[in-house]
Amino acid sequence: xxxxxxxxxxxxGREYSKNEKLYTCPECGEKGILDVEYDYDGLKNILSxxxxxxxxxxxxxxxxxxxxxxxxxxxxxxxVGWTPLYKSKSxxxxxxxKELYIKDEGLNPTASLKDRASAVAVIKAKEEEKKTIACxxxxxxxxxxxxxxxxxxxxxxxxxxxxAPQGKLAQLLIYGAKVIxxxxxxxxxxxxxxxxxxxxxxxxxxxxxxxHLVEGKKTVAMEIAEQLRWHVPDWVVVSVGDGCTIGGVYKxxxxxxxxxxxxRIPRILGVQAEGCCPFYTSYKENEPLRPxxxxxxxDSISVGVPRNPVKAMNAVSKSGGSWITISxxxxxxxxxxxxxxxxxxxxxxxxxxxxxxxxxxNENVISNDESVSIIVTGNGLKDVKNALAAVEAPIICNPxxxxxxxxxxxxx
Amino acid sequence: xxxxxxxxxxxxGREYSKNEKLYTCPECGEKGILDVEYDYDGLKNILSxxxxxxxxxxxxxxxxxxxxxxxxxxxxxxxVGWTPLYKSKSxxxxxxxKELYIKDEGLNPTASLKDRASAVAVIKAKEEEKKTIACxxxxxxxxxxxxxxxxxxxxxxxxxxxxAPQGKLAQLLIYGAKVIxxxxxxxxxxxxxxxxxxxxxxxxxxxxxxxHLVEGKKTVAMEIAEQLRWHVPDWVVVSVGDGCTIGGVYKxxxxxxxxxxxxRIPRILGVQAEGCCPFYTSYKENEPLRPxxxxxxxDSISVGVPRNPVKAMNAVSKSGGSWITISxxxxxxxxxxxxxxxxxxxxxxxxxxxxxxxxxxNENVISNDESVSIIVTGNGLKDVKNALAAVEAPIICNPxxxxxxxxxxxxx
Numbered sequence: 001x002x003x004x005x006x007x008x009x010x011x012x013g014r015e016y017s018k019n020e021k022l023y024t025c026p027e028c029g030e031k032g033i034l035d036v037e038y039d040y041d042g043l044k045n046i047l048s049x050x051x052x053x054x055x056x057x058x059x060x061x062x063x064x065x066x067x068x069x070x071x072x073x074x075x076x077x078x079x080v081g082w083t084p085l086y087k088s089k090s091x092x093x094x095x096x097x098k099e100l101y102i103k104d105e106g107l108n109p110t111a112s113l114k115d116r117a118s119a120v121a122v123i124k125a126k127e128e129e130k131k132t133i134a135c136x137x138x139x140x141x142x143x144x145x146x147x148x149x150x151x152x153x154x155x156x157x158x159x160x161x162x163x164a165p166q167g168k169l170a171q172l173l174i175y176g177a178k179v180i181x182x183x184x185x186x187x188x189x190x191x192x193x194x195x196x197x198x199x200x201x202x203x204x205x206x207x208x209x210x211x212h213l214v215e216g217k218k219t220v221a222m223e224i225a226e227q228l229r230w231h232v233p234d235w236v237v238v239s240v241g242d243g244c245t246i247g248g249v250y251k252x253x254x255x256x257x258x259x260x261x262x263x264r265i266p267r268i269l270g271v272q273a274e275g276c277c278p279f280y281t282s283y284k285e286n287e288p289l290r291p292x293x294x295x296x297x298x299d300s301i302s303v304g305v306p307r308n309p310v311k312a313m314n315a316v317s318k319s320g321g322s323w324i325t326i327s328x329x330x331x332x333x334x335x336x337x338x339x340x341x342x343x344x345x346x347x348x349x350x351x352x353x354x355x356x357x358x359x360x361x362n363e364n365v366i367s368n369d370e371s372v373s374i375i376v377t378g379n380g381l382k383d384v385k386n387a388l389a390a391v392e393a394p395i396i397c398n399p400x401x402x403x404x405x406x407x408x409x410x411x412x
Numbered sequence: 413x414x415x416x417x418x419x420x421x422x423x424x425g426r427e428y429s430k431n432e433k434l435y436t437c438p439e440c441g442e443k444g445i446l447d448v449e450y451d452y453d454g455l456k457n458i459l460s461x462x463x464x465x466x467x468x469x470x471x472x473x474x475x476x477x478x479x480x481x482x483x484x485x486x487x488x489x490x491x492v493g494w495t496p497l498y499k500s501k502s503x504x505x506x507x508x509x510k511e512l513y514i515k516d517e518g519l520n521p522t523a524s525l526k527d528r529a530s531a532v533a534v535i536k537a538k539e540e541e542k543k544t545i546a547c548x549x550x551x552x553x554x555x556x557x558x559x560x561x562x563x564x565x566x567x568x569x570x571x572x573x574x575x576a577p578q579g580k581l582a583q584l585l586i587y588g589a590k591v592i593x594x595x596x597x598x599x600x601x602x603x604x605x606x607x608x609x610x611x612x613x614x615x616x617x618x619x620x621x622x623x624h625l626v627e628g629k630k631t632v633a634m635e636i637a638e639q640l641r642w643h644v645p646d647w648v649v650v651s652v653g654d655g656c657t658i659g660g661v662y663k664x665x666x667x668x669x670x671x672x673x674x675x676r677i678p679r680i681l682g683v684q685a686e687g688c689c690p691f692y693t694s695y696k697e698n699e700p701l702r703p704x705x706x707x708x709x710x711d712s713i714s715v716g717v718p719r720n721p722v723k724a725m726n727a728v729s730k731s732g733g734s735w736i737t738i739s740x741x742x743x744x745x746x747x748x749x750x751x752x753x754x755x756x757x758x759x760x761x762x763x764x765x766x767x768x769x770x771x772x773x774n775e776n777v778i779s780n781d782e783s784v785s786i787i788v789t790g791n792g793l794k795d796v797k798n799a800l801a802a803v804e805a806p807i808i809c810n811p812x813x814x815x816x817x818x819x820x821x822x823x824x
Contacts, residue, residue, distance in 0.1 A: 058470055058494075078498075078755055082470075084491035084521075090565055107519055109496075109755065111793060132823060151755035153502055157820065162808070167579075169806065170799040174792060176752030178823070179806030180816065188811040195813045200823065340588030343490055343521065343563035380586060381523060381793035387582040394581070394591030396574070399600040401607045404592065408569065411544060411590070411612065 003043050004068050007034040007211060010310040018068075021128060023209045033310060034211035035251075036068045040258040047259050052226055058082040060116055060219040066255055068215045069123045078109040078151050080119040081219055085227040085373070091341040095358050099371035101233060103224055104344050106379030110171060112300075112350075113220055113245060113377045114144040117207055120216035122148045125203035131155060135205035136186070136193035139168035140300050140378050145205050146175035157202060159193040161186050165299060167382040185294050187305045207244040208307030214248040221252025224373050225262050232262050233371040235321070237269040237360070239352035240279055241301035243312030245377065246270050250315030266373075268321035269366070270312065271356030275328065276302045279312055283323040289313075297328045297386050300349035300378060322365050326355040332390035334358065335380065345380035345387070353377070415455050416480050419446040419623060422722040430480075433540060435621045445722060446623035447663075448480045452670040459671050464638055470494040472528055472631040478667055480627045481535045490521040490563050492531040493631055497639040497785070503753040507770055511783035513645060515636055516756050518791030522552075522559040522583060524712075524762075525632055525657060525789045530556040532628035533617040534564045542615035543567060548598070548605035551580035552712050552790050557617050558587035569614060571605040573598050577711060579794040597706055599717045619656040620719030626660045633664025636785050637674050644678045645783040647733070649772070651764035652682040652691055653713035655724030657789065662727030678785075680733035681778070682724065683768030687740065688714045691724055695735040701725075709740045709798050712761035712790060734777050738767040744802035746770065747792065757792035757799070765789070 007016040009025035009032045016022055016034070025032025043066060055062045060081030061074045085103050092100035105113035118141065125133045135145050136159035149156045156177040160169070161184065172179050182189040190206065197204045207213040225232050232253065240246045246268060253265040272280045273296035282289045289309045294302040306312065316323060326334075331348050334355035339345050346354075353374040360366040380387050395407050419428040421437035421444045428434055428446070437444025455478060467474045472493030473486045497515050504512035517525035530553065537545045547557050548571035561568045568589040572581070573596065584591050594601040602618065609616045619625040637644050644665065652658045658680060665677040684692045685708035694701045701721045706714040718724065728735055738746075743760050746767035751757050758766075765786040772778040792799050807819050 076501075079496035079519075086490075086563075089488075104521070107491075107521065109516070109519065110757070111523075111791070147751075147755035147757065149755070150752050151498075155823070157823070160806075166800065167793050167796050170792065170796045170803075171751075171757055173803035173806065174747060174751035174757050174799055175755055176748070178820065180819070181806045181808045182811055183808060184811050192809070192811040192813065192816070196816055196820075199813065199817070200820070335586060336588070339559075339586035340562050343559035343561070343587055345522070345559065345583055345586050379523070379793065380582065381579050381791065384579050384582045384796065387586055388578065391582075391585035394572075394585065394593045396593045396595060397604070398595050399604040401604065401611065404604070404608055405611070407592070408590065408608075408612070411567070411569070 001068060001070055003039045003065055005037045005039050008037055010035050023204060033208060033308060036211055036215050038066060038255065043259050047261065049230060049261065060119065060216065063219050063222050067120065068212050069120055070127055073123050073126045073152065076152055077119050077122065078148055080108055080115040082223060083107045085224055086342065088342060091338065094341060095361060096368050097361060097372060098369045101373040102342060102344060103220065103373060103375045105220065105375060105377050106346060106350060110144040110147040111379035111382060112140040112144055113217065114140040115148060116216040116219050117141065117213035118144040118148040118205065120212050121145060121205040121210065122152045122154055124212050125154055126152060128203060130203035132157060133203040133205055134193060134197050136190045139164045141207060143168045143171035146172045146177035150175045159189050161189045163299060165383040165385065167384060186303050208242055214244055214251055214311065217245055217248025218252030218255065220375060221249045222256060225253065225256050230262050232264065232266045233373045234266060235269055235366055235370060235372040236266045237271060237353040237357045237372060237374045239301045239349045239377060240270040240272050240312060241303040243306045243308035246315045247308055247311030250319055265319050268315050268319040269356060269360055270316050270321065270323045271352050272323065272325050273298050273301055273328065273352065274325045276304060277325045278304065278306055280323045280325045298331055298348035298352050300347065301352060324356045324360055324365065326352060326359055330355040335387065335390045344376055346376040347378040347380050347383045348386050350376045350378040350380065413480060413482055415451045415477055417449045417451050420449055422447050435616060445620060445720060448623055448627050450478060450667065455671050459673065461642060461673065472531065472628065475631050475634050479532065480624050481532055482539055485535050485538045485564065488564055489531050489534065490560055492520055492527040494635060495519045497636055498754065500754060503750065506753060507773060508780050509773060509784060510781045513785040514754060514756060515632065515785060515787045517632065517787060517789050518758060518762060522556040523791035523794060524552040524556055525629065526552040526556040527560060528628040528631050529553065529619055529625035530560040530617065532624050533557060533622065534560045534566055536624050537566055537615035538564060540615060544569060545615040545617050546605060546609050547617035548601045551576045553619060555580045555583035558584045558589035562587045571601045573601045575711060577795040577797065579796060598715050620654055626656055626663055626723065629657055629660025630664030630667065632787060633661045634668060637665065637668050642674050644674050644676065645785045646678060647681055647778055647782060647784045648678045649681040649683060649765040649769045649784060649786045651713045651761045651789060652684050652724060653715040655691065655718045655720035658682050658727045659720055659723030662731060677731050680727050680731040681768060681772055682728050682733065682735045683764050684735065684737050685710050685713055685740065685764065686737045688716060689737045690716065690718055692735045692737045710743055710760035710764050712759065713764060736768045736772055736777065738764060738771055742767040747799065747802045756788055758788040759790040759792050759795045760798050762788045762790040762792065
């Protein structure tokens with residue numbers, strides 16, 4: 001916390017001391033989401049390219065000086081972050097793009113980007129000596145919280161909408177969480193979790209409410225920059241639900257830019273599902289955010305009432321980026337394409353970025369000679385049902401070579 | 413390949429030039445599994461602790477000098493290896509062990525240890541200019557092959573027994589493999605794949621047949637040693653199916669010992685399921701290996717006719733280790749225990765090692781004051797059905813706080 005200066009409300013601009021244990025702005029209430037501000041001049045003195053060249057901590061904690069946590073418990077967490085950034089060959093060729101990078105966040109400990117936020121959440125809970133931590137989630141935030149909390153001996157109470165995929169549910173239960181499956185949509189799930197957290201006083205890992213979680217998520221952007229030797233791509237593409245992840249992506253690049261480690265902030269393309277696109281609608285119509293229906297297979301981004309609108313809208317507008325929507329069919333197509341060309345298996349929300357990129361190329365939002373990094377936010381194993389819907393069933397065969405010869409007649 | 417000296421048949425001892433493109437010993441046939449031998453004196457001159465301290469390649473290729481591959485394609489693969497080794501606190505306490513380490517192999521790109529072998533297989537296929545690569549597998553070898561091959565633009569033909577879990581099947585199909593689901597057990601699956609490979613001349617990734625795959629798998633042992641600053645634990649525990657993984661674990665420590673990087677080879681405990689334990693039976697009865705039934709939820713180690721008996725039996729006998737069996741119930745208990753205490757979700761075969769360790773402690777095969785590393789060989793997300801069988805279903809709740817208060821009345 002040494003380089004944290006203060007918190008600032010993203011609505012009213014009020015400043016709060018870093019020593020206060022706040023979630024949201026006491027003046028603005030729940031919508032007054034706080035931003036963590038840093039002493040960039042102080043950070044400039046220690047965070048250079050050569051500092052990182054010599055930093056042997058290959059996890060998100062290599063950026064600990066610029067995350068709002070103390071050092072005390074960092075050695076005890078799961079190993080989150082420093083996921084691979086692949087340079088694409090065949091996929092880039094196939095979609096007609098000069099330079100494509102793929103950040104595989106499915107290789108985090110509980111198989112999604114959300115581990116970056118949950119690792120911070122469990123550290124904060126330890127710092128505040130809380131024994132239990134709670135959140136509502138469409139799935140990944142919950143399973144990552146349960147896993148990361150288990151490692152540190154913290155209990156978890158998780159509120160999930162009934163529609164959560166089996167893989168995510170299995171993770172929760174195996175990690176020993178108390179799971180409340182709420183009959184209702186994400187909004188109702190969120191509201192019940194809020195009431196319960198107020199009642200019991202647990203630590204609150206709801207990403208929009210808690211200002212520290214974006215600070216964890218931003219490390220994905222920092223890694224992309226560092227893995228490209230601090231030469232950021234023209235665009236970074238990420239799928240958007242609650243708005244916290246895209247907010248984190250922007251914050252990561254913003255911090256690096258303030259410190260002088262990168263020369264510019266990439267444009268950010270926010271991708272939403274056609275069946276649930278409140279940000280896109282607000283952007284297109286230039287109107288305030290309105291509740292949207294939740295009708296997409298991409299459960300992780302199926303959020304009709306996003307809780308972090310300010311940071312998400314800022315991420316796109318301040319980076320000179322754009323919003324786009326894609327169909328569920330395009331998501332399943334992208335899943336197969338990414339798997340078969342690059343060997344990366346993403347969940348529906350995880351490959352939505354690729355689907356968005358393809359559409360953005362077709363619509364000339366992104367041009368073919370630009371460089372782009374997509375972020376695959378979660379592993380496809382979390383949602384096998386939808387993956388199986390994307391592909392044809394295998395041939396079933398008796399142990400008979402002649403039968404096989406017929407089936408594989410075209411193969412080299 | 414610079415430091416590869418030759419191949420040697422594990423049955424007859426004949427030596428073959430490293431320039432021959434062999435799978436098994438031409439004299440002994442399919443059972444004449446080859447071992448890759450290295451120029452340890454040459455390796456001693458370059459592979460020191462300080463060499464590894466300064467090696468910035470955090471993947472299995474940091475050990476490339478001691479793997480039977482050329483350098484040419486290494487930069488193109490998925491990022492396999494350098495998975496975390498966690499020191500346990502609460503789980504070690506709970507099972508009454510002084511020092512416990514957990515290697516989470518589920519964080520490999522396709523979520524299992526098998527990626528280490530598949531990464532080598534696709535490199536060898538490239539070196540031999542093969543366009544298609546095939547294998548038969550209970551699941552993980554296949555899905556890792558399909559993923560790793562897709563990344564390098566190689567086609568895959570996969571033979572799986574009908575019982576393969578949905579998660580593994582989904583991976584295969586998303587990675588674009590041609591999948592043949594064989595009506596029969598693993599043995600019949602293997603036989604059909606062999607016929608097809610002979611017919612079409614594809615590159616053969618069947619782990620026992622192909623001598624290079626153990627060379628990939630051994631890197632898991634090398635990482636355990638390096639992550640413990642070259643002070644190996646007293647025991648390493650690993651689940652056993654076909655026998656190639658345990659063979660690889662032994663080979664990794666053996667190589668390091670020959671080079672002088674470690675002072676001894678840890679004892680190796682081979683864990684089999686009660687419902688499929690040909691190695692254990694052979695060991696206990698001091699009789700040759702006999703075909704066994706395949707009756708366990710741990711599909712990855714459900715191999716009634718293991719194809720790599722020599723290397724597997726040697727791993728235990730030469731390390732002064734032991735064999736043990738565990739029930740499916742113990743596997744499911746271990747799954748919950750590992751998840752809730754350490755935040756690591758392993759598939760049934762992945763947590764079989766922990767179940768074996770617990771039994772070995774109870775039976776004084778391993779004593780409480782020893783140090784042990786278990787290897788969690790695959791991610792639990794690959795087999796959600798069995799995970800859900802291990803736990804109680806979550807409470808389903810209306811968005812009603814009073815209902816909740818009743819349910820959570822005991823919580824802090």
